[in-house]
Amino acid sequence: MITKNKIAKIKKLHQKKFRDETGCFIVEGTKSVLEVLESELVIKDFLATENWKNRFLTPKKQLQKVEIVSEKELERISTLQTPQEVLIIVEKPRFTISELDNNLPILALDDIRDPGNLGTIIRTADWFGFSQIVCSLRTVEYTNPKAIQASMGSFIRAKIIYADLTEICTQMKGKRKIFGSFLSGTSSNKAKFSSNDMIIIGNESTGISPSLSSLIDESLYIAAAKSSKAESLNAAIATAILLYQFQLSQN
Amino acid sequence: MITKNKIAKIKKLHQKKFRDETGCFIVEGTKSVLEVLESELVIKDFLATENWKNRFLTPKKQLQKVEIVSEKELERISTLQTPQEVLIIVEKPRFTISELDNNLPILALDDIRDPGNLGTIIRTADWFGFSQIVCSLRTVEYTNPKAIQASMGSFIRAKIIYADLTEICTQMKGKRKIFGSFLSGTSSNKAKFSSNDMIIIGNESTGISPSLSSLIDESLYIAAAKSSKAESLNAAIATAILLYQFQLSQN
Known part of the structure; x- marks a missing residue:
């Protein structure tokens, strides 16, 4: 069960202002999330349905701390019209x-x-x-x-x-x-x-x-x-x- | 002043179902509207602000019956986040x-x-x-x-x-x-x-x-x-x- 506080925190990241403030952004969808997992990007929060976790997270990848959410909860925080069972918060990499x-x-x-x-x-x-x-x-x-x-x-x-x-x-x-x-x-x-x-x-x-x-x-x-x-x-x-x-x- | 009835009729054209039923669709924005005027497409309704009409409709083009609307009214019927002073309803051409x-x-x-x-x-x-x-x-x-x-x-x-x-x-x-x-x-x-x-x-x-x-x-x-x-x-x-x-x- 995700807290109201966390839902509010993630929803703020729909806005540029809060992405700038926190240096974090939202990534959704199986394809992108699995690619982030293979990359060096830092994942700050990992939300998925029970079903998604069982289907896509291999034991190695389970090192990532996953918070189980319901589809209803995902709907409330997703940036998509049709949420896709997984949503992560990623730290923006800084290149010079x-x-x-x-x-x-x-x-x-x-x-x-x-x-x-x-x-x-x-x-x-x-x-x-x-x-x-x-x-x-x-x-x-x-x-x-x-x-x-x-x-x-x-x-x-x-x-x-x-x-x-x-x-x-x-x-x-x-x-x-x-x-x-x-x-x-x-x-x-x-x-x-x-x-x-x-x-x-x-x-x-x-x-x-x-x-x-x-x-x-x-x-x-x-x-x-x-x-x-x-x-x-x-x-x-x-x-x-x-x-x-x-x-x-x-x- | 546009009637409530007409606003409702136009807003229905945001949906595929009503575009299919009526064979009509919405075109917005100066560039596209002026191009429709030069084409053979049939315009069923022509809504513009007073300002737009004075600025863009030459005497020849004024043959088109224009209904003057306020920006507020346009906001209510537009498909755009930022309405652009003109909206027309066009008959869908049929090619075989x-x-x-x-x-x-x-x-x-x-x-x-x-x-x-x-x-x-x-x-x-x-x-x-x-x-x-x-x-x-x-x-x-x-x-x-x-x-x-x-x-x-x-x-x-x-x-x-x-x-x-x-x-x-x-x-x-x-x-x-x-x-x-x-x-x-x-x-x-x-x-x-x-x-x-x-x-x-x-x-x-x-x-x-x-x-x-x-x-x-x-x-x-x-x-x-x-x-x-x-x-x-x-x-x-x-x-x-x-x-x-x-x-x-x-x-």
Whole structure:
């Protein structure tokens, strides 16, 4: 039986303010939770139904202290419309710029505001081998429940850092080639990528901010069909196509 | 002043059941509404604030009978968290298979369930020149408010048909090449596309259904980085990459 106090404490983590204060966030669903268990992330609380515990926790994993909850209780604390029998509270890992590997590429996100988009971007980056993601300070946090959900566990494998992107790019200028996604420039399929490039994706409606634009070595665009009347692509879609082209060039 | 009766009638269109019954759906936001006005879609009701009307309706467009509403009233009927001063009710256009152009490509969606994903797919298809979209009967309707929102007006330019995909593919077999998105097969960048191909995308978690799989001429996959531990890509992302490759091959 979970205490009222604990329910209240966990529900607070639905809000950014309390995630910031505590440095903790919620992860739900069997797939993501099992992946967290295999990772180095620190689990602060582990809530599951009796059924889930018996089904998924092997003796080794049972070292984790699990609090048994009913499905009704889970419904009260879950961020999901359909709770999935398990919910954990995880400590947000802290990475610094100095921990970034100079030989690996970086995906930089300039003010991505939609958490679903951000989660999809993290999932896509994982697929295409981008494990280093630098987000501008106004990018939505990846610990937002919708971002965690959309990332399908990929947030666990990425070094995600929030920082002043203009500062970072100024530091990196000349050390890596910096590409940016725009509506004109070099066609994405003609880009010459190297293994440690940085690729910047801009905000869903305003694109890459002017202060960053001036630091970009090469602008890339994704050609539309001649007949197309669409004005733009979703930011996660644009990211996917550029990372796809990057990945093709690495073989 | 909008009547209570009308508010109730419009609010019902938030639900699939009533969209099905009436054959009508809601479109919100300046960009999409102005695009509907330029299209052949039939507008049944047109609600806007005084301010929006004065700002956006030119004398020609004023032929449309606009009902003035307050922001408070819009809040009560909107499907959005932040209503955008204009909301219209549009009649769902009906296309049949016989109206599909044999010379143009077709995007086929097999049980896409997430409305945001569907809307993003429609927007992406517009960008890459796919104006014909055939959806399986279990694909979420594109008139779902979240799909309309994510499509960013692109639903207006597409012929979207809901039908039994197995039947359609049986009919089309031999007349167009049928590609399907899988986790193995030909690498997407090696595919040889023709101008009137059909590309099938499967459900977010179960992929393309077995009855359809047997009708597919060539399976395509999107190569992951060697280091990648992600299990799959989001359906809209997979769609984007295949349509991007198709579009590159058309130049």
